Amino acid sequence: MGRKNICKRLVVAAVGLCLGVAATASAAEDPSIPDALAVIHSRKSVRHFTGQPVSADLLNRIVRAGMAAPTAVNMQPWSFVVVTDRAMLDALAAGLPYAKMLDKAGAAIVVCALPDKAFQKKTEFAIIDASCASENILLAIEALGLGGVWTAAYPDPERMDLVRKVLGVPAEVIPLNVIPVGHPDGTDQPKDKFHPENIHLEKW
Numbered sequence: 001m002g003r004k005n006i007c008k009r010l011v012v013a014a015v016g017l018c019l020g021v022a023a024t025a026s027a028a029e030d031p032s033i034p035d036a037l038a039v040i041h042s043r044k045s046v047r048h049f050t051g052q053p054v055s056a057d058l059l060n061r062i063v064r065a066g067m068a069a070p071t072a073v074n075m076q077p078w079s080f081v082v083v084t085d086r087a088m089l090d091a092l093a094a095g096l097p098y099a100k101m102l103d104k105a106g107a108a109i110v111v112c113a114l115p116d117k118a119f120q121k122k123t124e125f126a127i128i129d130a131s132c133a134s135e136n137i138l139l140a141i142e143a144l145g146l147g148g149v150w151t152a153a154y155p156d157p158e159r160m161d162l163v164r165k166v167l168g169v170p171a172e173v174i175p176l177n178v179i180p181v182g183h184p185d186g187t188d189q190p191k192d193k194f195h196p197e198n199i200h201l202e203k204w
């Protein structure tokens with residue numbers, strides 16, 4: 001490895017370190033900075049729940065956060081199905097291979113993408129926009145002291161059909177995911193995914 005390359009790597013590592021420290025310090029130590037960063041860094045996929053129900057008020061606040069997400073040309077091409085009925089949650093768990101944690105979740109939010117309402121009626125925009133809403137939902141869940149996890153429906157045709165069938169979602173609507181929501185039992189913890197080598201300074 002040439003000297004120039006070594007220097008570049010050192011600079012990237014140093015900036016990475018600063019960014020890492022800044023993320024921790026800002027959330028923990030500077031009261032003038034809202035604690036959004038603390039929520040972002042503490043969010044994790046929660047797959048272990050206590051089985052307690054989730055109140056309608058909390059679910060309402062979570063879905064509102066989803067609707068605050070950005071969308072291409074502000075088209076908001078989405079709908080949200082909020083499920084609390086145990087029989088429905090069990091039917092989703094039975095049909096979705098990687099959503100078995102629904103058995104102890106208090107609720108599920110199914111984020112649906114609507115290509116017909118998306119900018120240029122493009123499925124890609126609908127999926128991107130609904131994904132933005134999904135991340136907002138996951139962050140709101142964390143901020144409210146609850147736990148959640150994105151379990152995939154899209155792009156698997158069988159899983160999307162199962163969700164459509166169980167919840168009566170129209171054929172032209174894409175069920176993007178099923179997000180079980182519940183009270184975490186404390187098992188799941190955030191992962192450190194900060195890798196300075198994934199940052200390119202000024203140029204790739």
Ligand SMILES: Cc1cc2nc3c(=O)[nH]c(=O)nc-3n(C[C@H](O)[C@H](O)[C@H](O)COP(=O)(O)O)c2cc1C
Nearest residue numbers: 043044045046047098099149150151152189190191
């Ligand atoms: C598009 C997408 C699909 C996912 N599908 C599933 C799933 O079906 N079941 C599941 O348990 N987790 C699923 N996850 C959660 C990921 O496994 C998880 O986000 C990843 O392991 C990183 O862990 P973290 O969320 O705790 O940071 C999915 C996440 C995304 C973004």
